[in-house]
Amino acid sequence: MENKKSGWNRIALILALMALAALPNAAYSQAPAISTSWQGYSVLAFMISVFVLALTYMAGYLLNSNELKIMAHDELYQAIATAVMIGLFVSVLAWVNSSFSPGLAVAGGQSGTVLDGATAFNNGLIDSTVSNYQSYLEKLVKDLGSESSKSAYCSFLGAGMNVVICSNMNSVRGTLSLAYNAVSFALADLYAQSWILQISNTMLLSVLLPMGIFFRSFKFSRAAGGALIAVSIGFYLIFPACVLFGDMLVRTISCSTCQYAYLAQPPDAISVPRCNPFDPSDSTMMGFFSSVMKDNHFYEPILFHVIIRCVLMTIFSILVTLTAIRSMAQYLGAEIEVSGLVRLA
C-alpha cells in the first residue's frame, strides 16, 4: 500500500515537472524576446530553482537520504508557493491597470498602466509647477538683492554721506529665501521620486524579482528572496498607486470643500519694483510688501504645492509602500526592518 502511494507521488512529481517545463514556452508566446521580459526572467529563475531542487532530490535518492528527499520535497512546495504568489501579483497588476486606466487618463494626463500614470503625473508636477515656482522665486530673490543693495552717496567739500534707503526691502528677503529653499527641496524630492518611478518602469522587475524568486526557493536564502520580491512588488505597484491616490486626494479635497479655491491656482505674479536710492518715497515699496506679505494669494499656493503636494504626499507614498513591503515580506518568509529607510524618507 505504502509503495503504491509512493509510486503515485513520483508520477505526480514527474507530471508536475513536465508541466513546469512548458512554462518558458508560455512566456515566449507572451513576449517574443525573453531577454527583455521580466515575466521570462521570472519563469527562468523559477525553472533554475526547480532544477536545483531536482538535483537535491536526486542526491537524496542516490545517498538514500530521507532528510535530503524531504528537504527537496518541502522546498518544491515553497517554489510552487512562490510561483502562485507571482501569478497572483500578475493578476492583481492586470486588474489594477485595467480598472484604473480610465482614471489615470485624468490623473496622469495619459492612459496606460498605473506606473505610466504616476510617471506622467510626477513629470508634469516637476515641469509645469514646481520648476516654474523655483525659477520664479529665484528671479525674485535676485532682483530683490539687486535693488535692496543700492546705497546713495553724496559729498560736499570733503564731507560725505552714505544713505542706504533701499535696504528696507530686505525685510521680505528672509521670507522669500525660505520659500525659495522650500521649493528647491520640494523639487529635489520630486526628482528622487522620479528616480524610483524610472527604475520601477525599466529594471526593477527584470533584476530584483527574478533574483527574489530564485533566492526564495532555498531555505537558507528564503528571507533575502522574500525581501527582494516584496521590495519589487512594493515599488512597482504600491508606490505608483499611492502617488496617484495622493494626487486624487489633493484634487478632491483642496478645491471643493474648503474656502481656499485659489490654492490650486498659480501664485500671483509679482515683480520687484525699481528702487531709487535718492528718493525716500516709499509708496512703491509699500505696494510691493503688500503683494508679498499681506496678500495670501502669493505664498499660500506655493506652500500648498510644496508642503501638501510634494513633501506630504511623497512621505505618504513612501510610508504606505514601506508598510506594505514589510507586511508582504512577512508572508514571503522575511522579517525585515524598514525603520532605517523610513528615517531616510
Add this chain to the structure above:
Amino acid sequence: MIGRRQILYFMVMALMPLGFTFAQSSSYCQVQDLTSLTMLSGLAVVASAFFIALGYMLGEILQNPKLLVWAKIEMGQLAVSALIVILIVAGLDVFACNMHFSDVEQFTGVTSAQIDSLNIPGSANLVDASRAYATWLVGFNHDVLVKIRYNIGRIELRAGTSMWNCGSDTGGFISCLVGGPGYSQSKYSGEYSIEGMLSSLLNTTTASYLSAIFILFTLNFLTNGLFLYFLPLGIMLRSLPFMRGFGGALIALVLVMYIGYPVMLMADMFLWYPSYTVMHVDTKLGGALDETAPLGGGLGVVGAIMAGPPSYDSTPDMIFLSATAFFVTDFLLAINFIVLAAAAKSLSHMIGDEIDISRLAQMV
C-alpha cells in the same frame, strides 16, 4: 557493515580538501591570503577534531558516558561545519569570483552600450565589477560635489561684487568725471539666497559622498579579508560547548557579507545605471571643471573686470544631480541593507544564534 551515515561522513571529509583546493586554484578574486585562510579553516577542523578526540579518549579512560556522547555529537557538528565551509567556499567561487560581468549583463538584458561608460571589462568577476562600480559611484558623487561647490564659489564672487553708478540716474556721465553723486549697488547680492540653498545641497551630497566611500571601503576591506577570518573562528567556536550559536552566527555573517553584499551592489548598478543617459544625468553634470583656472584668465584682475562676474549653472540641474546622488547612494544602499539584514537574520538563525545587522543599516 558500513552504514549510510558513515558513507556520508566520509564523503564530506573527502570533499573538504577538494573544496579547499578549489578555492586555492581560483585565488579567491585576487585575495592573496585566502590560501592561508583555507589552511586555517582546515586547521580549525583538524584542531577541533583533535580536541574532540581528546575528549573522547578522556571519556573512555574515565568511563564517563556524558563525555562520550558529547564527543560523538560534536564530531557530527564538526562535519556539518566542514560542509558549511565547503558550501561557502564553493559559493564564493561560483557567485563572487567566477560569474563574469558579461554573463550578468546578458541575463539582465542590459545592452553593453548602456553600461559601457563604467568601463568594466566583460571578463571581470562579480567582486571586481562591484568594486569598479563602487569606485565609479565615489567619482560620480565627487563630481556632483565639485559642481555644487564650484557654483557656490562663483555665486560668492558674484554676490560680493559691487559697482558704482554715476551715469544717467545721477546727472549724466559728466557727474562721473567730476566725482559727483552716485550710488553703489551689489547687483548680484540676492544670490546669497541661492548660495544658502546650494550649501544645503552640498551638505546632502557630502553625506552621499561619504556613503559612497563607505560602500567602496567596506567592499575593499571585505575582499581583503576583513571578516574572512571569522570562518575558521566560527568553525572552532561551533565545536566548543555553549559557543555553537555564536560560531554559526559568525559563519552566517561571512556568507552574507561576501556573497550578498557584492551581489546587491551589482543589482543596484543594473537597476539604475541604464537610466543614466535616459534621465540626462550626463548632460546635466557636464564636463570636468577646472577649479584651478584663474577667473580673469591670463589678464588677472583686469581680465576679471573685463569678463565680468562668472555666471553659474542652472539650479534645477544641480538639485537634480544632488537628488540623483542621494537616491543611488543612500536610498539604494538602505534597501541593500534591508535585504542583507533579513538574509543574515534567517541564515544565522538556521545555523547558530540570530544576528541583527539592521543596526548597520541604521548607522548608514
